[in-house]
Every structure is written in C-alpha cells, then in structure tokens.
Amino acid sequence: MSNHELPRTEETRVKRLPEKQVFDRAALNALLDDAIVGHVAIVRDGKPLVLPVGIGRDGDTLLIHGSTGSGLFREIADGRPLTIAVTLLEGLVYARSAFESSMHYRSAVIQGSATLVEGEDKLTALGILTNHMMPGRWEEVRDTTKKELAATMVLRVPLDVVSVKISDKPVDEFEDDGDDRAIWAGILPLRTVAGAPIPSAMTPEGTPVSPSVIAQTIKLA
Amino acid sequence: MSNHELPRTEETRVKRLPEKQVFDRAALNALLDDAIVGHVAIVRDGKPLVLPVGIGRDGDTLLIHGSTGSGLFREIADGRPLTIAVTLLEGLVYARSAFESSMHYRSAVIQGSATLVEGEDKLTALGILTNHMMPGRWEEVRDTTKKELAATMVLRVPLDVVSVKISDKPVDEFEDDGDDRAIWAGILPLRTVAGAPIPSAMTPEGTPVSPSVIAQTIKLA
Known part of the structure; x- marks a missing residue:
C-alpha cells in the first residue's frame, strides 16, 4: 500500500519557493499520469547528462524504457544515482512587472537509482508503459515478439525520494505596481x-x- | 554572424537513432524559440541534479534566469559543466506493434557552462527572456526596479556544443506486422x-x- 504523504526530509525539501511544495502523493501520481515525457539526468565522466524519456507509473514506482543499444540506458541500469524531472507547463502568469511574471506548472523531481525489470514483470511493465502513452493500445496491437522484448530495456525507479511543486496561484500584484491599472494582468492557461x-x-x-x-x-x- | 551548421564532433554525435540528428542551426533556433521551458542538469556532490528553467535565446546563446536566492543558480553561475535539454513533444506514433510505437518530438541537448550577464546587458537579457515567454510584454509592464534587478540572476550559455534530434517520420510498419490491417495505425499530433x-x-x-x-x-x- 502506498503512503499518502510524500517524505519530508532534507533531500526532498524544496529550497526555492518552498510554499509551492506539496506532500500529497495523489498530486505526484496525478502529475506522473498526466505527463508523457520526463527528463533523466545522470553523471557521465564527471559531467551531467540529461535526456528526455517516456515514462509510466506502476504504483509507487516510475517505469522508463529504452533500447538495449542505448548507452544512457545501460549506464542507468548499472544502478548509478539518477534524477528524473517531470514537468508540465500549465499557464503563463502575466503580472504587472517583468519580475513577478512567471509560470503555472506542476513538477516532480525524483532522486534514486534504477533496477532492471526482467522476466514476466517485463511484459507487464511494457504494457503499463504503452498504455500510459496510449490508453488501451497494448490490447489493440499484436503481441510483442521475443526479439523485440530482448531489444528493450525496462527500468524501475522507486518513488521514495520525491519533491513535488505546484505553481497555480493568482498573479502577485501590488498597490505600488505603478498607477496604470489599465494594463491587463492575469493568467494565460496552457x-x-x-x-x-x-x-x-x-x-x-x-x-x-x-x-x-x-x-x-x-x-x- | 551565426554558423548555419551545428558542430559535428564526438561530443555532439547522437548515438541512439542517429538518423534523427539534424545539423541545421535554423532547426535549433526554431526549437528554442518555440519552447518555453528547458531542463538544466548539473552535478552536485557527485550526484546529478535536474530542474526545469525558463529559457530565452539571444543569437547563438541561450539565456536562463532565476533568483539570486536559488542554490541551483549560484552553482550554475560558478561555471561548472552543465547540460540543458529542451524538448517539445509533438505527436504520438501509433504503430502496429508496441515495439514501434513512439513519439514525434524535437529535442536539443546543450552542453557547456554558464557565465553571468551583468551591467547593461542584464536588462537587455531580461527583456529577451520576458518577451520569449510573452511576446512584447517587456514593453507593456512598468520598469524593473534596481532591487528587482539585484534579486535576479541572468546566465548565458553558448550554443556551441549542441545536438538536435527531430522525430517526425511516418509510422514504421511492416508486411509481417500480423494480418490484421483493420487496426488503425498513424500519428496523433500533439x-x-x-x-x-x-x-x-x-x-x-x-x-x-x-x-x-x-x-x-x-x-x-
């Protein structure tokens, strides 16, 4: 069973705009279920590497998959530390100043490491990943062949060390933002x-x- | 003047699906101009960190900005290696198999390091960033105060070491994808x-x- 609350540790504490951090696991799940792409970062030769990946969610774990021919996936599979950011841009905040202009978004930052999904679990995980991107497609397409299965790497990352931020508040605007109230301020939803x-x-x-x-x-x- | 061709070096060579790599700088510029958010990765204490940032483009450089109170921005500003991924998901590829199912996207991976933008250039850069997110907003809002300017950090990353990938091809489908042609395959544009x-x-x-x-x-x- 899932914990309803996300962890409150130094690792997951949002330092910047902490008032936007939420600890509701349902908010994390909703974001991951709405997003199709995440950005996974690893350290390679001391340098940061970040690439987009398709994501899926299986309970309290995140699934990603790639080709066994992918250097990134082989490196991720070796269990090294990784961070995955999942971000949905949901609006532009037109304030009365450039300084207060900002965005509405939901974002999750997941820290951890990945483990290989193998055996019977692998086919199940691929079904979850396919249906995450295209709900119900797994049941519509032909069966995956053994060769295709062998060419695909599926990785699982626990959703244990996760920070979620939600920016969805009205515009920050102030009485001293100039006298010109005639300028339109507000939210442009995306x-x-x-x-x-x-x-x-x-x-x-x-x-x-x-x-x-x-x-x-x-x-x- | 800008070079029209992106560099072809070992650092920028796309290893996975190299047929999707493009070397046209105009394609990079179009992607950066269409995208509002990027994901910046750095190494902190040996671990990868990745966070979403608002982006802007000034010629052959990428601009990002954040609060001087942001730990990430202070770390980026120290000139350490960073990688920024900018990704736009533009379609879902419904193939006849789960294996060939994929996405249409444009993505850029920018490697380098950042330098602080200061002095008069800083206000100009903030104007570019504001108008990138909201075309023309810089001219509509009140002037930025000295206090606001001091609280904002603007960073510039050269677009020298960049890989661009474009996935926009028709569905990969084959004669032996089962006999059932009745299943719909195609692209769902996003x-x-x-x-x-x-x-x-x-x-x-x-x-x-x-x-x-x-x-x-x-x-x-």
Whole structure:
C-alpha cells in the first residue's frame, strides 16, 4: 500500500519557493499520469547528462524504457544515482512587472537509482508503459515478439525520494505596481491537445480510429 | 554572424537513432524559440541534479534566469559543466506493434557552462527572456526596479556544443506486422494551446487583453 504523504526530509525539501511544495502523493501520481515525457539526468565522466524519456507509473514506482543499444540506458541500469524531472507547463502568469511574471506548472523531481525489470514483470511493465502513452493500445496491437522484448530495456525507479511543486496561484500584484491599472494582468492557461489523427500508409481507407487514439484525445482534452 | 551548421564532433554525435540528428542551426533556433521551458542538469556532490528553467535565446546563446536566492543558480553561475535539454513533444506514433510505437518530438541537448550577464546587458537579457515567454510584454509592464534587478540572476550559455534530434517520420510498419490491417495505425499530433485568459483581481473589468497575451495565443495556435 502506498503512503499518502510524500517524505519530508532534507533531500526532498524544496529550497526555492518552498510554499509551492506539496506532500500529497495523489498530486505526484496525478502529475506522473498526466505527463508523457520526463527528463533523466545522470553523471557521465564527471559531467551531467540529461535526456528526455517516456515514462509510466506502476504504483509507487516510475517505469522508463529504452533500447538495449542505448548507452544512457545501460549506464542507468548499472544502478548509478539518477534524477528524473517531470514537468508540465500549465499557464503563463502575466503580472504587472517583468519580475513577478512567471509560470503555472506542476513538477516532480525524483532522486534514486534504477533496477532492471526482467522476466514476466517485463511484459507487464511494457504494457503499463504503452498504455500510459496510449490508453488501451497494448490490447489493440499484436503481441510483442521475443526479439523485440530482448531489444528493450525496462527500468524501475522507486518513488521514495520525491519533491513535488505546484505553481497555480493568482498573479502577485501590488498597490505600488505603478498607477496604470489599465494594463491587463492575469493568467494565460496552457494545455496540450491532440489534433486530427493522421492514418498510416498501411491503414486501409475507412478504418475507424482505434479506441486508444480516442482515449488519449479525451484524456488531453 | 551565426554558423548555419551545428558542430559535428564526438561530443555532439547522437548515438541512439542517429538518423534523427539534424545539423541545421535554423532547426535549433526554431526549437528554442518555440519552447518555453528547458531542463538544466548539473552535478552536485557527485550526484546529478535536474530542474526545469525558463529559457530565452539571444543569437547563438541561450539565456536562463532565476533568483539570486536559488542554490541551483549560484552553482550554475560558478561555471561548472552543465547540460540543458529542451524538448517539445509533438505527436504520438501509433504503430502496429508496441515495439514501434513512439513519439514525434524535437529535442536539443546543450552542453557547456554558464557565465553571468551583468551591467547593461542584464536588462537587455531580461527583456529577451520576458518577451520569449510573452511576446512584447517587456514593453507593456512598468520598469524593473534596481532591487528587482539585484534579486535576479541572468546566465548565458553558448550554443556551441549542441545536438538536435527531430522525430517526425511516418509510422514504421511492416508486411509481417500480423494480418490484421483493420487496426488503425498513424500519428496523433500533439500541440500546446492557450485557453481563455483569466484576468487578475486588480485588473479593472473591461480592460482589454494585452497584445502580448494575444501574441502568445497566436504563436501557439
């Protein structure tokens, strides 16, 4: 069973704008379920490396997957320390000054290390990852072959050391922000939406769009 | 003057899916101009740290800014190696197999280190950063105070060591992907759009939305 509260330790303490930190695990889960991409950072030869990765969530763990041919994934799989940031930009804050202008966002910073997912768990994890990106697609497509499975690396990162920040407050504006109240201030909400699906070359004309395409379109709307 | 070609060195060589790498500096510029957020990674106490930051572009350099009270920014400002990833997710690739399912994206990975922007350049850089996020807002808002300027750190990272990847190809699908052509395969395009602007508490009723709000809405549309 999941702890409802995220940990409050020195490692997870948000130093900058701590009033935006939240400790509700449900908020973390909602963010991870809404996001499709995260950014994973490792140290390679003493230097920082950061790359985008597709994510999925399995209970209180984060799943990522990549090619067994990926240098990054082989390095991550060796158990070295990693940090994954998952960020959703959700609005622009038009204040009365450049200084107070900012963004609405939700972000999680996950620290830890990864372990390989193998055996029967690997297929289950790939199903979770596929359905995270395209809800229900795993059940629509043909079975994954042994060769494909062997070419894919699946990694699991526990969601133990996690900081979550939510910026969703009204504009900071003050009586002394100049006399000109005529300037518009406020929030411009941003969201990601799906456009019209574009069928592939091998899709026969008239083939109905898959339920997983509709499900993702609805999830984003 | 800018070099039109991005560097082709071992440092910038994309190892994974190298066919997606592009060397056109215009493609880098377009990505950076379309993106609002990047993810900056540094090494702290031997461990990787990655956090989202607002970005701007000034010619062949990337600008980022934060509070002088931010530990991350003070560390970045000491000139240590950093990597910044800028990623835009632009579509989901619904293939006929989970294995070939993927994403359309543009991504840049920038390696280097940052230098402080100071003096008169600092105000100019803040104008670029503000107008990057909200086109024209710098000219709409009141002047930045000396106190605000002192509380803000602006950093510049040269766009010298950069890898750009663009994933925008049709679905990989094959004759032996099972006999069931009835399944829909294709691309679900994704994009970020602006919703209806929400006026702040101090904005008098009937105040027209600022041109910078309209400009950002149009830029995203």
